Amino acid sequence: MNILNKIRxxxxxxxxxxxxxxxxxSNAQLERTIKEFGFISPPVLxxxxxxxxxxxxxxxxxxxxxxxxxxxxxxxxxIDDYKAFKFSVLxxxxxxxxxxxxxxxxxxxxxxxxxxxxxxxxxNYLPLWGYQAYDxxxxxxxxxxxxxxxxxxxxxxxxxxxxxxxxxxxxxEDIWDVAITILIDMKPGANKFKHLSETLREIVQREKITxxxxxxxPNIKDIFLDPVRTxxxxxxxxxxxxxxxxxxxxxxxxxxxxxxxxxxxLDKKIKLIHPPGFEGKEFKVExxxxxxxxxxxxxxxxxxxxxxxxLDELLNFL
Amino acid sequence: MKTQYPYNPNRLVIxxxxxxxxxxxxxxxxxPDVPKQIVGQVNEIKKSGHSQYKKKEFIITDYKxxxxxxxxxxxxxxxxxxxxxxxxxxxxxxxxYCFLQDYMNSGSIVICGNLEKFxxxxxxxxxxxxxxxxxxxxxxxxxxxxxxxxxxxxIIPHLKNVPNVIMEFKxxxxxxxxxxxxxxxxxxxxxxxxxxxxxxxxDERGTxxxxxxxxxxxxxxxxxYSVAFHFDPIIMINDWESHYIDVVNKIFAAIPAYKxxxxxxxxxxxxxxxxxxxQERYQNSKLLAYGEFTMSQDGKFRYFRPxxxxxxxxxxxxxxxxxxxxxxxxCMETDxxxxxxxxxxxxxxxxxxxxxxxxTVYAGSCQES
Ligand code: SF4
Numbered sequence: 001m002n003i004l005n006k007i008r009x010x011x012x013x014x015x016x017x018x019x020x021x022x023x024x025x026s027n028a029q030l031e032r033t034i035k036e037f038g039f040i041s042p043p044v045l046x047x048x049x050x051x052x053x054x055x056x057x058x059x060x061x062x063x064x065x066x067x068x069x070x071x072x073x074x075x076x077x078x079i080d081d082y083k084a085f086k087f088s089v090l091x092x093x094x095x096x097x098x099x100x101x102x103x104x105x106x107x108x109x110x111x112x113x114x115x116x117x118x119x120x121x122x123x124n125y126l127p128l129w130g131y132q133a134y135d136x137x138x139x140x141x142x143x144x145x146x147x148x149x150x151x152x153x154x155x156x157x158x159x160x161x162x163x164x165x166x167x168x169x170x171x172x173e174d175i176w177d178v179a180i181t182i183l184i185d186m187k188p189g190a191n192k193f194k195h196l197s198e199t200l201r202e203i204v205q206r207e208k209i210t211x212x213x214x215x216x217x218p219n220i221k222d223i224f225l226d227p228v229r230t231x232x233x234x235x236x237x238x239x240x241x242x243x244x245x246x247x248x249x250x251x252x253x254x255x256x257x258x259x260x261x262x263x264x265x266l267d268k269k270i271k272l273i274h275p276p277g278f279e280g281k282e283f284k285v286e287x288x289x290x291x292x293x294x295x296x297x298x299x300x301x302x303x304x305x306x307x308x309x310x311l312d313e314l315l316n317f318l
Numbered sequence: 319m320k321t322q323y324p325y326n327p328n329r330l331v332i333x334x335x336x337x338x339x340x341x342x343x344x345x346x347x348x349x350p351d352v353p354k355q356i357v358g359q360v361n362e363i364k365k366s367g368h369s370q371y372k373k374k375e376f377i378i379t380d381y382k383x384x385x386x387x388x389x390x391x392x393x394x395x396x397x398x399x400x401x402x403x404x405x406x407x408x409x410x411x412x413x414x415y416c417f418l419q420d421y422m423n424s425g426s427i428v429i430c431g432n433l434e435k436f437x438x439x440x441x442x443x444x445x446x447x448x449x450x451x452x453x454x455x456x457x458x459x460x461x462x463x464x465x466x467x468x469x470x471x472x473i474i475p476h477l478k479n480v481p482n483v484i485m486e487f488k489x490x491x492x493x494x495x496x497x498x499x500x501x502x503x504x505x506x507x508x509x510x511x512x513x514x515x516x517x518x519x520x521d522e523r524g525t526x527x528x529x530x531x532x533x534x535x536x537x538x539x540x541x542x543y544s545v546a547f548h549f550d551p552i553i554m555i556n557d558w559e560s561h562y563i564d565v566v567n568k569i570f571a572a573i574p575a576y577k578x579x580x581x582x583x584x585x586x587x588x589x590x591x592x593x594x595x596x597q598e599r600y601q602n603s604k605l606l607a608y609g610e611f612t613m614s615q616d617g618k619f620r621y622f623r624p625x626x627x628x629x630x631x632x633x634x635x636x637x638x639x640x641x642x643x644x645x646x647x648x649c650m651e652t653d654x655x656x657x658x659x660x661x662x663x664x665x666x667x668x669x670x671x672x673x674x675x676x677x678t679v680y681a682g683s684c685q686e687s
Contacts, residue, residue, distance in 0.1 A: 002662025117498070136598045189344040198597075202606060202607035204603065205604045206556070206606035206608060246610070247622075248624055249610055249625060250612065275615075276613050276625065277613060277614065278610060278612075278623060279612065279614050279615060279616055279623055279652065279654075281654075318654070
């Protein structure tokens, strides 16, 4: 393979994607580099009948084609199909950070086209890209291979981080467009997005409805269409509505508690904190102060609270 | 039985020092054709995840530590001094919520071959004038392997020597054939975890149906054993009231109240790590979708307290409509909940009208099976 051959671009089968997983196919930076310096690292090709399959260098060859270059130098290999693919994977992984869409596409090919065992992929490939060798991660990446090109483009162009994109695997595919809209328009953090996926799943399971039905309900749909709220306000509202629906009793108790709490008219620097889930026997007091005078004032406030009958009502929540 | 029984081992691993123990030999002779491997020490066996495959591997050990322990209890819940004997660890069944998925390093079934040590310790747990409750179902289903291991055949004859020990075998199976070979005794309680059939169908794979469990309980009770029922874990499925009341109705239609030693109630409780396991392994299970969870002081998710109280009261009232005498208690619950359910502090409740009317060391069970 270490002899360079002159190959005409017309001899290369650009439609054959056996070893190709690059996404996106275009790369402006690479294009500029090639225009300025030419092909520094030649592509690798494999003979296929009268033409050649691309093993590595797909993006570079596309750029060459676009630039009207007629002939390039390339290495020719005759290793078997799986080895050629593995070579392409390892070569690319060594030179750049693969994105999640490329990784999911590689896993899909390994599994379905090269018939590599799941256990081998988990043990030998996931660590290549910095993932732990977990079954769960494997499953998530396999599912992401089903993203349409349009969905990938949307996520890629919006620069949605991999850790958020991977959570899409927890949504059913027929709702991916909505989930992607949430990711792009409402910009939730990964943890909040994951929590949202759990809440949604639990609601549809318990209420025996589909995600689509849930999202077409006016009070949910309207959040997406709201022209006034900011993206984070929209997400918080969506979260709130879904949490209320998921946990109606907790919501009622918390609302009652907060109403009572407000009646205490506490200075914001003093906080009475109930135990999580109202389970436990003690409240906590949190107090922020700057100087002796403030401390004195808050101490008096606390004494007054202790006499306030509303406090008894709050204590009764435990 | 062995041919129809679905949980025969396909590999036996034996710790060398357990090889000559009588119980080990009994197991080995029951499976002459199963491949065997003898290892110096059990920890030489590579630890691996909980899996169906591993459930067919039996590891017979020479257990060095205490075979009878006080149930560790949980932070913030009513402490109990129930004793547990972990002779078998691991279970062939596949309950979605089973904490063993998170607790055990290996999915294999671990069996203590040196049963003599257990019998020795059994004589030491008796306390003057007190009855002691001892359970075997903390890290296993007590009867799931009884058709092939015959553990009850080993234990029951020894119990005559320790009259102050009340031994509970807790199960979701209907494997009572071995028990029926022995004389029934009130000293032996066979406890069935029960749930509506719809939950059994979805989340208690491999276990006996509700009707089979109750029929097995009826046989055991008729044979002279005490029986117990554990509403555990209670799951807040849609229309849970009628489902759970139906279970109570079925129990009391089949078993006279005076034969029931006790009934416990405990809601679903899940650690965060178990929650992740359930989400990953059982994506179609609705277990986590029912009820409303909050984090308890012991680090487990439980239903919001008012919901728990409502669940317990509903089941308690259904039980009380049949019997005011059957001892009922809450499992792994806070004293706030006890107070709201029973109008009594746990100490008063557990002082115990339970079992007990006798001087039992304690009431309350920490078993999970
Ligand atoms: S919960 Fe009990 S019966 Fe179910 S799998 Fe676990 S140990 Fe076995």
